[in-house]
Amino acid sequence: MTLSDLLRDVRMSFAPAPQPSFGNLDNATSMALTAAILQAVPFLWMVSILGVDDPHAPRFDPLKPTLRSGRKAQARFMVPAKPSKRAHQYEEMDSSVIWTWQQLAQMLEGLDQRQANTLLEELALAAFGDDLIRVGFHGQSAAVNTDPVANPNGEDVMMGWPALAKAADPEGLRVLRDAVTFSTSGKGDFADLDSMVYALIEKLPEAYRQDPRLVVMVGGDLLRAHQKAHLKAGQVRDKTQRMKIADLGFVSHQHMPSTYLAITLVENLQVLTVNHTHRLTAGDIDDLASWGIRYNRAQSYALGEPTAYAAPLPPRSNPMQQTSTLHAVPTAPAATRASRLDEHVALFQSEHSKLMELDQEILTLREQRKNLMAQIPSAKARREELRQGRINQLMGGMVSLEAAREYRELTELLDDANAAATLSECQEKRLALPLYQTQLAVNSAQSMVAGCYESYLDHKLAPAILPNLKQQLAELAALTCAKGCIIGMEGARRWALNELGSALKEAMSGEQVALEGDSPAARKALLTSTRPQCADLLALCDSPGKRQCLQRELEE
Numbered sequence: 282m283t284l285s286d287l288l289r290d291v292r293m294s295f296a297p298a299p300q301p302s303f304g305n306l307d308n309a310t311s312m313a314l315t316a317a318i319l320q321a322v323p324f325l326w327m328v329s330i331l332g333v334d335d336p337h338a339p340r341f342d343p344l345k346p347t348l349r350s351g352r353k354a355q356a357r358f359m360v361p362a363k364p365s366k367r368a369h370q371y372e373e374m375d376s377s378v379i380w381t382w383q384q385l386a387q388m389l390e391g392l393d394q395r396q397a398n399t400l401l402e403e404l405a406l407a408a409f410g411d412d413l414i415r416v417g418f419h420g421q422s423a424a425v426n427t428d429p430v431a432n433p434n435g436e437d438v439m440m441g442w443p444a445l446a447k448a449a450d451p452e453g454l455r456v457l458r459d460a461v462t463f464s465t466s467g468k469g470d471f472a473d474l475d476s477m478v479y480a481l482i483e484k485l486p487e488a489y490r491q492d493p494r495l496v497v498m499v500g501g502d503l504l505r506a507h508q509k510a511h512l513k514a515g516q517v518r519d520k521t522q523r524m525k526i527a528d529l530g531f532v533s534h535q536h537m538p539s540t541y542l543a544i545t546l547v548e549n550l551q552v553l554t555v556n557h558t559h560r561l562t563a564g565d566i567d568d569l570a571s572w573g574i575r576y577n578r579a580q581s582y583a584l585g586e587p588t589a590y591a592a593p594l595p596p597r598s599n600p601m602q603q604t605s606t607l608h609a610v611p612t613a614p615a616a617t618r619a620s621r622l623d624e625h626v627a628l629f630q631s632e633h634s635k636l637m638e639l640d641q642e643i644l645t646l647r648e649q650r651k652n653l654m655a656q657i658p659s660a661k662a663r664r665e666e667l668r669q670g671r672i673n674q675l676m677g678g679m680v681s682l683e684a685a686r687e688y689r690e691l692t693e694l695l696d697d698a699n700a701a702a703t704l705s706e707c708q709e710k711r712l713a714l715p716l717y718q719t720q721l722a723v724n725s726a727q728s729m730v731a732g733c734y735e736s737y738l739d740h741k742l743a744p745a746i747l748p749n750l751k752q753q754l755a756e757l758a759a760l761t762c763a764k765g766c767i768i769g770m771e772g773a774r775r776w777a778l779n780e781l782g783s784a785l786k787e788a789m790s791g792e793q794v795a796l797e798g799d800s801p802a803a804r805k806a807l808l809t810s811t812r813p814q815c816a817d818l819l820a821l822c823d824s825p826g827k828r829q830c831l832q833r834e835l836e837e
Contacts, residue, residue: 282393282394284382284385284386284389287389287392287394287397288385288563288564288572290394291397291398291401291563292398293314293317293398293402293561294317294398294399294402294824295310295313295314295316295317296310296313304560304561304562305557305559305560306559306560306561308332308556308557310559311332311554311556311559312332314559314561314576315330315554317402317406318406318409318410318413319410320406320828320829320832321403321406321407321409321410322406322407322410322411322413322414322718323714323718323832324414324532324534325410325413325414326832327496327532327547327548327550328413328414328417328548328550328551328552329548329549329550329551329552329585330551330552330554331551331552331553331554332553332554332555332556333369333371333553333554333555333556334555334556336369336371336555336579337368339366339367339368340366340367340368340369340553340583341366341367346486346488346489347360347488348360367583369553369581369583370423370439370440370581371553371555371579371580371581372423372438372439372579372580372581373577373578373579374438374439374577374578374579374580375575375576375577376408376409376412376575376576376577377573377574377575377576378404378405378408378409378573378574379566379571379572379573380571380572380573380728380732381570381571381732381735382570382571382572383732383735384728384731384732385572387728387731388400388728399823399824401563401574403721404721404724404725405574405576407718407721407722407725408725409576411536412435413552414534414536415434415435415536416434416435416438416439416441416582417441417442417536417550417552417582418434418441418442418443418534418536418537418538418541419434419435419436419441419536419538420435420436420437420438420439420440420441420444420582421436421437421440421441421444422436422437422439422440422444423437423438423439423440424437424438434536439580439581439582440582441582442550442582442584442590443456443541443543443592445582445583445584445587446543446584446587446590446592449584449587449588450587454484455484455485455588455590455591455592456590456591456592457484457592457593460593461477461593463477463503463506463540465506465507465509465510472510473507473510474497474499474503474504474507474526474527474542475526475527476527477542477593478497478526478527478529478542478544479527481542481543481544481591481592481593482495482527482544482591484591485544485588485589485591486588486589489546489588489589492546492589494546494547494548495529495544495545495546495547496529496530496531496532496544496545496546496547497526497527497529497530497531497532497542497543497544498531498532498533498537498541498542498543498544498545499526499531499532499533499537499541499542500533500537500538500539500540500541500542501533501535501537501539502539502540503539503540503541503542504531504533507526529544541592542592542593543590543591543592544590544591544592545584545589545590545591546585546586546589548585549584549585549586549589549590550582550584550585551582551583551584551585552580552581552582552583553580553581553582553583554578554579554580554581555578555579555580558577558578558579559576559577559578560576560577560578561574561575561576561577562574562575562577563575621733622730622733622734622737622800622803623800623802625726625729625730625733625803626730626800626802626803626806628726628729629723629726629727629729629730629806629809630802630806632719632722632723632726633723633726633806633809633811635719635722635723636716636719636720636723636811636813637813639712639715639716639719639813640716640813640814640815642712643709643712643716643813643815643818644814644815646705646708646709646712647709647815649705650702650705650706653698653701653702653705654698654702656698657695657698657699660691660694660695660698661695663691664688664691664692664695667684667687667688667691668688670684671684671685671688709818710821710831710834710835711835712818713818713819713821713822713831714822714828714831714832716813716815716818716819717819717822717823717828720811720812720813720819723811724811727806727807727809727811730803730806730807731807733803734800734803734804734807737800737803741798742796742798742799745797745798757777757780757781758777760777761773761774761776761777764776
């Protein structure tokens, strides 16, 4: 099957067969698309994604937390709801994943139609879901024309949750306006995240301070600094082996700002989309000589209850502090940034490192489980030997307390070993989805390296080499014309091309000459295998249905 055939018949799993997933989507398909994005990006399960029929109608806040039950003499006790109305600004949102034809040829080589559909769908859905999170945490405004170079995290796409929370709290009662210093040495305003979060809880309305749905959202740099200073290696704080912050669960995500900190209700973060505006297209993009999947809709971000959100300004570092502190590194101007190829290579290396760490963690679990299971047969044999000995002793009227104690200890040991093996298998299953997501990210990053490296070779290195080569071919061209008088010009051209091919083959098999301006790191990235040793674990989540089943199993 040719590449053109594969792309012509691309279909999406969430579209009702045999309808292709192109054009305006009906409500049922739109809901299925949203569900597929949720499955592709697990963090979105925490976010409320809602459809809105009328974008101009204001939405009502939830009921205000207050007492609504009581009595009144000779009358009814009633408390009016008094909900407030909030209007949302919906913006047109375009998301796309675009590949060159050469990239697609590499990606889809050897795949049948079903496999190609699955791969393209998973890459697109993961990219769309990733952008929902990225813009949600970084968005500050909605520009007429967004600039992904100046605003790589979608700061100008639309207002995200932190910006909305700040706008809803002009007096700074919950979203603080004064910066605070976080220093694990104790020289700043706060030395640990627990004290910071306890202080933020006091900023919430009293009705929410004990709400079991409260969760801490924390950026990676803050979390690592806190863990490094206050959590010893291997230490855990609850039976689910998850650290807590101020006795609250926490979540962190790669697209949160590195020094981000906020407390809110789990479902308070909302993404609103206008029904009947969903449009999904897939096909050639002629002006780019590429092929892509594009998703368009009218969208807005919102907070379900703005008062149930508290956050400080991003913490600043203490300039007098001697130990390492957190600080925000300003974005370098475009002229001083590393090349796009270097950025893609660095992204690949980072994602590949995460994949290898997960792979090693799973291998360690399996090795530990293997060693544990290897000891069970001998323990069972010894217990059976003791059991037979006890039977013989009882028949002879003798009882050995030492043997009875050993038998009991072996029984407890075997029970504990089986429980440990079961726990280890559960931990391995919990790593299946992260392994799957990380491998998708690695494959995507490697594909971006391939496309950028190809462009770099074609537009940076080739123009510096080919003109000199053309000058050196003048004599060969004259010789080819001379032979053309004998064997014809077409035969002479074939002869010249054959000679050139032989010379190139000989040069490639000999000692390699260093290519000036080349990127060895890009070559290494493209030659690096992205298949983990524990790839068999990916079979648990290689389709949306399997991922959903696994998610439900783990939640139980």
